[in-house]
Amino acid sequence: MSPQSSAATSNWPCDVRPTSSRHCFFVIVVSLFPLGIGPEPDLLRKLAPGVLWVAALLATMLSLPRMFADDHRDGTLEQLALAPHPLGLVVTGKVIAHWLVSGLPLALIAPVLGIQFDLSADALIVLTGAILLGTPALSGIGAIGAALTLGLRGGGVLLSLLVLPLYIPVLIFGAGAVDATVSGLGERATCHCSPHLPLPHLASPPGHRPPP
């Protein structure tokens, strides 16, 4: 078994538990917007890409502190760092695991929520695709923030301060692709940029030894 896949699978039991609450958060936040803004379908259709993406960012961020925290607490992280496998590969495994329990379900839930916002079928497809493409970048950037704030007091708030500014390009391209489809410009205007976004971030996971 490769270190990557073993790191990914070893994460399953401890990562799956908080999954449901983080996705309930996504659903609730998105559902709050029509209540706050009003039910006009035209307005909701216009707001949907931004609202869904911002909610996806926040939901991803909520789950980040747990990425390394449990392993840090029980010493697993030290064992992983001491293991003969390259640390970068192990972290990549962690990022993949995080995406599987965080980003992938978000992409599956998003079209259902998009229907609430009266999005067309085309826009729903683009929305799902954009979230599928964008969330690996969120997990990758998030891993950097999670590693840097590991074990700090007030780490959760600090994490959002570090990570959210770096999430901006993903938000812009992700929401932009859906927005372009909704307004009839065609998703190709921005979609061609999005697949490249995760790459630099996945290529630079934190080469950061866990603190003693």
Add this chain to the structure above:
Amino acid sequence: MKDRFNLYRFASPATFYPLAGALIPWFVAVSVVFGLAGLWLGMLVAPTDFQQGEGYRIIFIHVPASWMSMFIYLVMAGWAAIGLAFNTRLSGMMAQALAPTGALMAFLSLWTGALWGKPMWGAWWVWDARLTSELILLFLYIGYMALTAAIDDVKRADKAGGLLLLVGVVNIPIIYFSVKWWNTLHQGSSVNLTKSSMAETMLWGMLLMAMCFWMYAIAVALMRVRTIMLERERHTDWVKAELAGGEK
């Protein structure tokens, strides 16, 4: 060969501390001279702009502050790279000493930009690419300062802060271009930032003010790094000797 040896010698806080102390008055003096010259040129000599009237003169604060906010971030990232690559103590201290000045410059740039924008564009704030990326730069500065402040172990603080700075440097072009494309997709060219060609005196005034801000940034960073050194090296003999000498 001798020069290189000398430079390396100052990588140690014990030798850099007196050097910084000796350099500070010079940088302050040069900054004041450049500032006075720049303000004289900018406020008194430069002609009134035919489109914007006297209001444009805020450019002499606004543009140097924006330049410095970006430049200081790059310098910090440079120190961070040196610190991570060679494991030097001084570089982390320099990065931390520069951060508040950089944040101040970013804030000044946004604030003066708002004051300038209100009479000229009729709005305190527009979601233009430059404004937005400057705001994000301010967030990056605040994030760096918050991160280093939250870590008690200075070695880890330097390392974590350095990594964040380098990630930020990679991201700044991405953020800038994404914001730019996003902006053009939505707003078109309703806001046009292109300026009319500048009079020579205006350009010189701006350059002098930029030099003034630059020297000020160096002076303040050196003052701050001296304090950081004393705090971090308080267990060493040279700091004890320094403090005892100061009390006499």
